[in-house]
Amino acid sequence: MIKLGFVYVLAGLMFAGFAIYSARDAGNPKRFGNAAFWGLTSLSFLAGDRLGDLGNGVLVLALALLGALGLVGRGPARPADAAQRLAAAERQASAERLGARIFVPALVLPLVVAMGVLVLKPMRISGVPLMDPKQATLISLALAVIAALGAALVLLRQPPTAPFREGQRLANTVSWAALLPQYLAALGVVFATAGVGNQIGLLVNTYLPVDTRLAAVGVYCVGMAAFTMLMGNAFAAFPVLTGGVAIPILVNHFGGNPAVVSSLGMLSGFCGTLMTPLAANFNLVPPALLEIPDRYAVIKAQVPTALLMLIVNVVLMYVLAFR
Amino acid sequence: MLILLGVGVIVVGFALRLNPLLVVVAAALTSGWFAGLSPLQVIAAFGKAFNDNRFVSTAYLVLPLVGTLERAGVREQAGRVIARLRGVSVGWLLVSYMIFRQATTAVGLMSIAGHAQTIRPIVAPMAEAAAERRDGPPTDETRHAIRAMAAATDNVAVFFSEDIFVALGAVLLMVGFLTSAGIVMDPIRLSVWAIPSALAALAIHATRLIVFDRRLSRDARSAEPSDAQGGEA
Numbered sequence: 001m002i003k004l005g006f007v008y009v010l011a012g013l014m015f016a017g018f019a020i021y022s023a024r025d026a027g028n029p030k031r032f033g034n035a036a037f038w039g040l041t042s043l044s045f046l047a048g049d050r051l052g053d054l055g056n057g058v059l060v061l062a063l064a065l066l067g068a069l070g071l072v073g074r075g076p077a078r079p080a081d082a083a084q085r086l087a088a089a090e091r092q093a094s095a096e097r098l099g100a101r102i103f104v105p106a107l108v109l110p111l112v113v114a115m116g117v118l119v120l121k122p123m124r125i126s127g128v129p130l131m132d133p134k135q136a137t138l139i140s141l142a143l144a145v146i147a148a149l150g151a152a153l154v155l156l157r158q159p160p161t162a163p164f165r166e167g168q169r170l171a172n173t174v175s176w177a178a179l180l181p182q183y184l185a186a187l188g189v190v191f192a193t194a195g196v197g198n199q200i201g202l203l204v205n206t207y208l209p210v211d212t213r214l215a216a217v218g219v220y221c222v223g224m225a226a227f228t229m230l231m232g233n234a235f236a237a238f239p240v241l242t243g244g245v246a247i248p249i250l251v252n253h254f255g256g257n258p259a260v261v262s263s264l265g266m267l268s269g270f271c272g273t274l275m276t277p278l279a280a281n282f283n284l285v286p287p288a289l290l291e292i293p294d295r296y297a298v299i300k301a302q303v304p305t306a307l308l309m310l311i312v313n314v315v316l317m318y319v320l321a322f323r
Numbered sequence: 324m325l326i327l328l329g330v331g332v333i334v335v336g337f338a339l340r341l342n343p344l345l346v347v348v349a350a351a352l353t354s355g356w357f358a359g360l361s362p363l364q365v366i367a368a369f370g371k372a373f374n375d376n377r378f379v380s381t382a383y384l385v386l387p388l389v390g391t392l393e394r395a396g397v398r399e400q401a402g403r404v405i406a407r408l409r410g411v412s413v414g415w416l417l418v419s420y421m422i423f424r425q426a427t428t429a430v431g432l433m434s435i436a437g438h439a440q441t442i443r444p445i446v447a448p449m450a451e452a453a454a455e456r457r458d459g460p461p462t463d464e465t466r467h468a469i470r471a472m473a474a475a476t477d478n479v480a481v482f483f484s485e486d487i488f489v490a491l492g493a494v495l496l497m498v499g500f501l502t503s504a505g506i507v508m509d510p511i512r513l514s515v516w517a518i519p520s521a522l523a524a525l526a527i528h529a530t531r532l533i534v535f536d537r538r539l540s541r542d543a544r545s546a547e548p549s550d551a552q553g554g555e556a
Contacts, residue, residue, distance in 0.1 A: 098395060138381055153396070156395040304531060
């Protein structure tokens with residue numbers, strides 16, 4: 001059976017490759033900071049279970065310091081030099097030569113992911129599942145990347161070092177922001193241990209008006225969005241506010257349909273996800289990846305849609321839950 | 324009450340644009356401290372949680388593939404395809420992508436596309452090429468606005484269609500929580516009620532994309548004559 005450990009080893013080897021090729025990237029003034037950053041990340045993926053809790057904690061501090069001291073990334077933007085113009089001309093020529101064939105590996109990726117989720121996941125070999133069903137998506141993604149890379153190297157005639165060399169270039173474009181989602185996930189666990197969620201839920205239930213049906217719907221939906229913005233994750237907000245407001249008041253007191261209430265409550269939380277920097281993988285990593293200088297540009301593009309959708313969810317819940 | 328100061332550290336740290344990795348560690352230390360943990364205990368708890376959440380960062384497995392495709396010229400080719408197609412505007416391109424993304428996510432195929440594997444190498448270059456063909460070479464600000472809108476479109480599409488699929492995380496979490504609260508429910512009953520919001524999201528965001536597109540075209544037209552005058556003066 002293929003398990004999550006396979007994905008971790010693969011990721012660990014990839015980050016090790018990023019570290020080696022970062023160190024060899026003589027054009028980048030931050031080459032050694034980058035090598036240390038991805039080297040530690042690789043260590044976490046390959047040996048994280050053997051470092052102990054405190055060991056992992058020290059590793060986390062070291063990664064944060066490398067990022068905060070400005071030792072990670074691509075260095076100041078330089079005016080396009082001769083080498084860059086040459087690379088751009090080569091890419092243009094390569095695109096003209098390869099034509100539509102260039103999209104084949106990009107299509108292999110989703111096709112293999114879909115096959116993994118739909119075909120390989122239910123498959124069993126003498127009673128044992130082929131892959132851990134709980135991790136089927138990640139395992140399928142890992143298999144798909146290997147298949148698509150194979151297709152890229154053969155069909156597009158790319159050198160075998162290209163995945164590490166070019167992957168390192170992208171990783172250092174995203175820089176320390178790449179690990180922010182994992183940091184925030186860990187912070188969520190620490191917050192839960194410290195009881196932050198329960199404390200906020202208590203405040204909402206004590207101080208907000210929930211005596212009419214519309215007010216209660218509004219408090220639950222807006223509360224889900226606001227609480228999600230503070231926690232970075234609708235999944236953290238859902239149990240607190242659904243247990244504190246939705247079930248006792250909307251369902252038990254006003255007789256709302258629990259399916260409608262929960263479903264639209266979660267979607268109200270997603271409106272919050274669109275507006276918070278704490279949902280870093282959706283909101284802060286993309287600007288880094290797309291080389292947009294304003295760190296909050298994607299959030300700003302999402303806010304109008306998120307606010308309108310919050311209103312839509314309040315109205316839908318008010319109309320649909322109490323028929 | 325004082326454990327909430329950790330949330331305050333996050334809000335202030337992000338508002339001041341300090342390095343987020345350090346802000347996160349400081350927030351953990353603050354809330355942990357007021358919950359009665361020593362700094363060493365917090366660091367150990369944070370390290371354990373970091374290790375347990377490594378799956379979050381496995382998404383970067385696509386970077387070597389995306390980088391290799393870029394070296395072969397995939398972004399240039401994406402731009403060339405759009406430059407050859409007549410009548411494809413930024414707005415309609417992103418609306419089409421949103422429909423594709425919502426439809427595939429609603430049947431459980433959320434992970435076939437994303438910011439790294441689709442937006443950066445294919446969708447954003449296509450959108451920039453569409454703008455360039457109609458309005459001439461975009462300014463840097465316009466390019467950044469187009470990229471941000473492309474990334475936002477991916478997020479909006481995924482968020483307001485993933486709950487339609489019964490076996491994705493959010494629906495299973497809701498079923499689990501409701502069961503523990505004594506309300507037993509078939510997941511399909513939850514996912515049905517996600518459909519009206521998915522349609523509303525498509526209507527709202529598609530409208531915004533078309534408006535965004537019109538504004539790009541208007542800005543480009545109003546920029547041209549003033550540039551010409553500047554040249555004469």
